[in-house]
Amino acid sequence: RPRPAIQTHHGSTYTLxxxxxxxxxxxxxxxxxxATLFMTLLAAYQSFLSRYTGQEDILVGSPIANRNYREIEGLIGFFVNTLVYRANLxxxxxxxxxxxxxxxxALKAYEYQDIPFEKIVEVVQPERSTSHSPIFQTMFILQNMKQELPVLSSRSIEMIESYSPIAKFDLSVMAAETEEGLLFTFEYNKDLFNATTIERMAGHFEKWLHEVSHRPQNPLHDLSMLSEPERNLLLETWNDTVMEMSHQGLICDRFEEQVAMRPDAIAIVDQTKQWTYGELDIQANQLANVxxxxxxxxESVVGVYLPRSAELMASLLGILKAGGAYVVLDPLYPKSRLEYMIEDAGIQFxxxxxxQEGHFAHVEMVRLEELTVESVIAPTRQINPENLAYIVYTSGSTGKPKGVMVEYRSLMNMVSWHQEVYRISAExxxxxxxxxxxxxxxxxxxxxxxxxAALYLSTEELRINPEALRDWLIDSRITASFAPTPILERLLKLSWPDKTDLRFIITGGDQLTQYPSNDxxxxxxxxxxxxxxxxxxxxCYVPVGVTTGTPSIGRPIANTEVYVLDxxxxxxxxxxxxxxxxxxxxxxxxxANRPDLTKEKFIPHPFKSGERLYYTGDKASYLSDGNLQFHGRIDDQVKIRGFRIELGEIEAVLQAHSSVKEAVVLVREDYQGDKRLVAYVVGEGSVREWREYLQTHLPxxxxxxxxxxxxFLPLTPNGKLDLKALPILSEQSAKNTVYPRNPLEELIASVWSQVLGIGDIGVQDSFFELGGHSLLATQVVSRLQEVFQIKLPVRELxxxxxxxxLSKRMDQLRKGSEKREIPPLVPMERGNNIPLSYGQQRLWFIDQFAPNSALYNMPMVCRLKG
Incomplete structure (x- = not known):
C-alpha cells in the first residue's frame, strides 16, 4: 500500500x-x-528481503541486551540498545x-554495542521523514533464552501470551525457539500491508529458509521462494491464453469478404467525404496494381506520406494488397525524422x-491523383503469415527512432482477438x-x-478539444472508440448524457491514473x-466509482504470455x-537493421525451449486475482536525497485534487545542479492549495x-505527453524564493536562520533540505515555544x-489554546547577591573590554553630514 504521510502504528501479527x-x-x-543461529536467521532474512525488494543494500535493526559488563549483570534495569546490520548483496x-x-x-557490531542508536542517527544524519523511522524500517529478533517458570508449592504459574495492536516498525520478525520448533511472529503495520500479503510472505520466507539451509553453496538467484502451486499459477494458469480464432485469412482476404457482402455499406467517413466499401476497394486496387x-x-516496404484521411486508409490497404509492408510517414513529424525513417526502412516508394508539401531524396513519389486510369481489379498476391505487414517507429535511447517490424501472423492474432472479445460487427x-x-x-x-464496420476519422482540432470530441462521439453515434490516455482522462472529467450509443472507449499509451465515475x-x-x-x-474493463489507487492493466490477451521476473x-x-x-x-x-538491439530485447525464453520473450523495460506486479499492476518504466523510478520515488504515485495523488485537470511530475536540475521534483499542472487551483494537499497525502x-x-500539457502527434516540450527550470524559477509575508513567518524564518546559520530563507524552503536535523529541530521548537508560550511537539516540525x-500550524495552536491568566507580580525579598542571567553575564563581560560604552543603549545610529 502507499506509505501514509505520517507514520502510523496500527499493527497486527501473523504466526508461523x-x-x-x-x-x-x-x-x-x-x-x-x-555462526550462531541468530546470524544464520538474520542472513536469511536480509537475503530474503533483497530478493523481495530487488535491492542490494539491506539494513535491518535488532535489539541487544547490552549487558556485556560484569558490574551490571546483577542490576535491575533496561540496558537494551538497537544495533543496525547492513548487508551488501x-x-x-x-x-x-x-x-x-x-x-x-555482527561481531564488529557487538564490539560497539554501547553506542546508543540515537547517537548513530545524530552522526549519520539520514534524511528524516514523518512517514517512517530513520535508517531502518524492519527489525529482526531471536529469543533463544529458555524462560523457566518458578515452581511454587501452593500456586501454579502459567505463561500467557500478550498482544498489543501496535507495530513499532513497518515489519518486525520475531523468532523464538520452542519445544514445537522455531516460532516466527510477523508484526506488521496494517496501513502498509494486507493480512493476505503477510501470510503469503511468511510462506515465501519458510520456503527460503528451506532453500538456504539445503543449498547454501548455490548462488542466491538460483534459489526459489515459490511453492509449486504458486509457481504453476504464475507459469501456467495465468498464462493459459490459447484461443482458436473463428476468423481465418489475412487482412486483405477479410476486407474483400466484406466488400463482397456489403459493397454499399459505409467504410470511411472523414471531415469532407465518406466512402463505401466498394469505393474504398477500388481506390486500394488501383494503387496495388501500380x-x-x-x-x-x-517484404518490400512502402511509405505513406498523408494526413489522417480516407486516402490514407486506401493507401495502407493498397500497399497490403500489393503484397508489401507499409510505414506511415506522418506529415506532422520533422522532415529530418522522416528522412531517417525512409533510409532506415529501405523505402523506395x-x-x-x-x-502535401515535401520531397524526399532517393525515393519515387507515387501520387494518388495519377491512378485514375489504373485497373480496379485486385491484383493477385502471394503473402504468407510470416511476411512483413508494417513497420512502426518508436523513440530510441540513442536519439534515433527504431523501427519495429510486425508480421502478418502477429497482426492477425491481435485483430482476431479484438473482434471476438469486443464483439465487433458490421453494425x-x-x-x-x-x-x-x-x-x-x-x-x-x-x-x-x-x-x-464504419470508421470515422477524427481531426486534429477534435483531439485537443475534449468538449468537441465528446459531442462528435455522441452526434456521430459512435459505438466503439479508442482514445490515448491523456485524451480519455480529459473526457472522463466532462458531463455526459445518461445514454449514448457508445459501448466502450479503449485507452492506452500512458498509465491510467483515474477510475471512471458512476455516471x-x-x-x-x-x-x-x-x-x-x-x-x-x-x-481489462476498469471498474467505476473507485476512489483510491490506480487501475490495473489486466491480464494477457489471447495467445499471449506475460511474466514478472527478477x-x-x-x-x-x-x-x-x-x-x-x-x-x-x-x-x-x-x-529494422538493428540485430544487436533485437538480440538484446528479444531473449531466449527461459521456460520454453525455442521460443522468445520480449524485455519491456517496464515494472509490474501480480495482484492476487491474476491482474497485473503497472509500476512505470525502469527509469521512471528516481532517487531524490536518498529516497526512492515513483513519479507516477505523486501524479496520481495530485490528479485526485478536484481543481487539477492534468498533471505530470518530472525530475529537473536546478541552477546549482541539484535534483528536484517539478510538477506541471493544468488546473484552476493555486500552487499553495496543491502543495498543502500533497503535504497531507504524501511524505x-x-x-x-x-x-x-x-x-495545457503538450502532446506528441501520437497522443502521448511530449515531455521534451515542457519548460525547464530557469535560474530564477529554480530559486523560486518567496520571502516571509507576515510577522509570524518573519519570526520563524529568523529563528531558522539563527539555528541553521544561513540567510535568505523562503517560506517554501524545507527545514531539513536546508541542513536541519533532529537536534537542530529541538532547538527551533524550544525557541518558538519560549516566544509564543505554546506547546509545540518536535514532530510538528x-x-x-x-x-x-509551520506558520499556519502555529497560528492554529495559538488560536486553539486557552488564554492563560498571568498571575500578578508579587514583591519578593532579595538577598545581597542576585545571580545574573546569561544575557546579563554576556553584557558584563563585554563591558570589561569597553568600559562605560553607551553602545547597548543605542537602538540605531544615523550619520549626519552638512
Missing part, C-alpha cells in the same frame, strides 16, 4: 511455526559455518558468502497526394483518433475494416502493450515488483519543490517542515 526438521537443519548449518553471492559477511559485521508493376512484392461505428503513425492506429483500423455512460477498457507485441498485451530471470512472488516480459504469437520480428520528500502552471506550513 517451522517444522522441527528445518529447525535442526538451520542449527546444523550454523555450527558448520561457525550485490554480485552473485551464495548464502555462505552472505552468512560470512553477516557474521563478521505498386506491383513497380516491383513491390512481399512513397505514396502521397497533391497538396459498429468506430473511430480513428490516435496519431496515424502511432501503433494504436493499427488497432483502430484493421479490426473494424475487416468486420464491415459515465460507457465502459472504459484499459490496455497495455508495447509496439514490439503488436499494440496490445493485456487488457534481474536473474526468476519468477517473483505475487505482489512483488519485477521486470515485465512478454511472449506468445503477437511478438514482432524485431528491429515531505515526495512533495514537488516547484509547481509550474500550464494552460517534521510534519510542517516549511516556514509557510
Amino acid at each position: 511455526v517451522l517444522p522441527s526438521m528445518l529447525h535442526d537443519k538451520l542449527n546444523e548449518l550454523s555450527r558448520k559455518e561457525g 550485490s554480485g552473485r553471492p551464495t548464502f555462505q558468502d552472505v552468512l560470512y559477511q553477516v557474521r563478521q559485521k 505498386l506491383q508493376r513497380k516491383g513491390v512484392a512481399p 512513397v505514396v502521397t497526394a497533391e497538396g 459498429d461505428r468506430a473511430t480513428q483518433i490516435a496519431g496515424v503513425a502511432f501503433d494504436s492506429a493499427v488497432q483502430e483500423i484493421w479490426p473494424y475494416l475487416t468486420a464491415g 459515465i455512460p460507457f465502459a472504459v477498457i484499459n490496455q497495455y502493450g508495447p509496439s514490439e507485441n503488436t499494440v496490445v498485451t493485456t487488457d 534481474s536473474h530471470l526468476q519468477l517473483v512472488p505475487i505482489g512483488v515488483i519485477g521486470d515485465l516480459y512478454i511472449g506468445g504469437k503477437s511478438l514482432a520480428r524485431g528491429y 515531505n520528500y515526495m512533495v514537488p519543490t516547484n509547481f509550474i502552471e500550464m494552460e 517534521f510534519e510542517y517542515s516549511t516556514v509557510e506550513a
Whole structure:
C-alpha cells in the first residue's frame, strides 16, 4: 500500500511455526559455518528481503541486551540498545558468502554495542521523514533464552501470551525457539500491508529458509521462494491464453469478404467525404496494381506520406494488397525524422497526394491523383503469415527512432482477438483518433475494416478539444472508440448524457491514473502493450466509482504470455515488483537493421525451449486475482536525497485534487545542479492549495519543490505527453524564493536562520533540505515555544517542515489554546547577591573590554553630514 504521510502504528501479527526438521537443519548449518543461529536467521532474512525488494543494500535493526559488563549483570534495569546490520548483496553471492559477511559485521557490531542508536542517527544524519523511522524500517529478533517458570508449592504459574495492536516498525520478525520448533511472529503495520500479503510472505520466507539451509553453496538467484502451486499459477494458469480464432485469412482476404457482402455499406467517413466499401476497394486496387508493376512484392516496404484521411486508409490497404509492408510517414513529424525513417526502412516508394508539401531524396513519389486510369481489379498476391505487414517507429535511447517490424501472423492474432472479445460487427461505428503513425492506429483500423464496420476519422482540432470530441462521439453515434490516455482522462472529467450509443472507449499509451465515475455512460477498457507485441498485451474493463489507487492493466490477451521476473530471470512472488516480459504469437520480428538491439530485447525464453520473450523495460506486479499492476518504466523510478520515488504515485495523488485537470511530475536540475521534483499542472487551483494537499497525502520528500502552471500539457502527434516540450527550470524559477509575508513567518524564518546559520530563507524552503536535523529541530521548537508560550511537539516540525506550513500550524495552536491568566507580580525579598542571567553575564563581560560604552543603549545610529 502507499506509505501514509505520517507514520502510523496500527499493527497486527501473523504466526508461523517451522517444522522441527528445518529447525535442526538451520542449527546444523550454523555450527558448520561457525555462526550462531541468530546470524544464520538474520542472513536469511536480509537475503530474503533483497530478493523481495530487488535491492542490494539491506539494513535491518535488532535489539541487544547490552549487558556485556560484569558490574551490571546483577542490576535491575533496561540496558537494551538497537544495533543496525547492513548487508551488501550485490554480485552473485551464495548464502555462505552472505552468512560470512553477516557474521563478521555482527561481531564488529557487538564490539560497539554501547553506542546508543540515537547517537548513530545524530552522526549519520539520514534524511528524516514523518512517514517512517530513520535508517531502518524492519527489525529482526531471536529469543533463544529458555524462560523457566518458578515452581511454587501452593500456586501454579502459567505463561500467557500478550498482544498489543501496535507495530513499532513497518515489519518486525520475531523468532523464538520452542519445544514445537522455531516460532516466527510477523508484526506488521496494517496501513502498509494486507493480512493476505503477510501470510503469503511468511510462506515465501519458510520456503527460503528451506532453500538456504539445503543449498547454501548455490548462488542466491538460483534459489526459489515459490511453492509449486504458486509457481504453476504464475507459469501456467495465468498464462493459459490459447484461443482458436473463428476468423481465418489475412487482412486483405477479410476486407474483400466484406466488400463482397456489403459493397454499399459505409467504410470511411472523414471531415469532407465518406466512402463505401466498394469505393474504398477500388481506390486500394488501383494503387496495388501500380505498386506491383513497380516491383513491390512481399517484404518490400512502402511509405505513406498523408494526413489522417480516407486516402490514407486506401493507401495502407493498397500497399497490403500489393503484397508489401507499409510505414506511415506522418506529415506532422520533422522532415529530418522522416528522412531517417525512409533510409532506415529501405523505402523506395512513397505514396502521397497533391497538396502535401515535401520531397524526399532517393525515393519515387507515387501520387494518388495519377491512378485514375489504373485497373480496379485486385491484383493477385502471394503473402504468407510470416511476411512483413508494417513497420512502426518508436523513440530510441540513442536519439534515433527504431523501427519495429510486425508480421502478418502477429497482426492477425491481435485483430482476431479484438473482434471476438469486443464483439465487433458490421453494425459498429468506430473511430480513428490516435496519431496515424502511432501503433494504436493499427488497432483502430484493421479490426473494424475487416468486420464491415464504419470508421470515422477524427481531426486534429477534435483531439485537443475534449468538449468537441465528446459531442462528435455522441452526434456521430459512435459505438466503439479508442482514445490515448491523456485524451480519455480529459473526457472522463466532462458531463455526459445518461445514454449514448457508445459501448466502450479503449485507452492506452500512458498509465491510467483515474477510475471512471458512476455516471459515465460507457465502459472504459484499459490496455497495455508495447509496439514490439503488436499494440496490445493485456487488457481489462476498469471498474467505476473507485476512489483510491490506480487501475490495473489486466491480464494477457489471447495467445499471449506475460511474466514478472527478477534481474536473474526468476519468477517473483505475487505482489512483488519485477521486470515485465512478454511472449506468445503477437511478438514482432524485431528491429529494422538493428540485430544487436533485437538480440538484446528479444531473449531466449527461459521456460520454453525455442521460443522468445520480449524485455519491456517496464515494472509490474501480480495482484492476487491474476491482474497485473503497472509500476512505470525502469527509469521512471528516481532517487531524490536518498529516497526512492515513483513519479507516477505523486501524479496520481495530485490528479485526485478536484481543481487539477492534468498533471505530470518530472525530475529537473536546478541552477546549482541539484535534483528536484517539478510538477506541471493544468488546473484552476493555486500552487499553495496543491502543495498543502500533497503535504497531507504524501511524505515531505515526495512533495514537488516547484509547481509550474500550464494552460495545457503538450502532446506528441501520437497522443502521448511530449515531455521534451515542457519548460525547464530557469535560474530564477529554480530559486523560486518567496520571502516571509507576515510577522509570524518573519519570526520563524529568523529563528531558522539563527539555528541553521544561513540567510535568505523562503517560506517554501524545507527545514531539513536546508541542513536541519533532529537536534537542530529541538532547538527551533524550544525557541518558538519560549516566544509564543505554546506547546509545540518536535514532530510538528517534521510534519510542517516549511516556514509557510509551520506558520499556519502555529497560528492554529495559538488560536486553539486557552488564554492563560498571568498571575500578578508579587514583591519578593532579595538577598545581597542576585545571580545574573546569561544575557546579563554576556553584557558584563563585554563591558570589561569597553568600559562605560553607551553602545547597548543605542537602538540605531544615523550619520549626519552638512
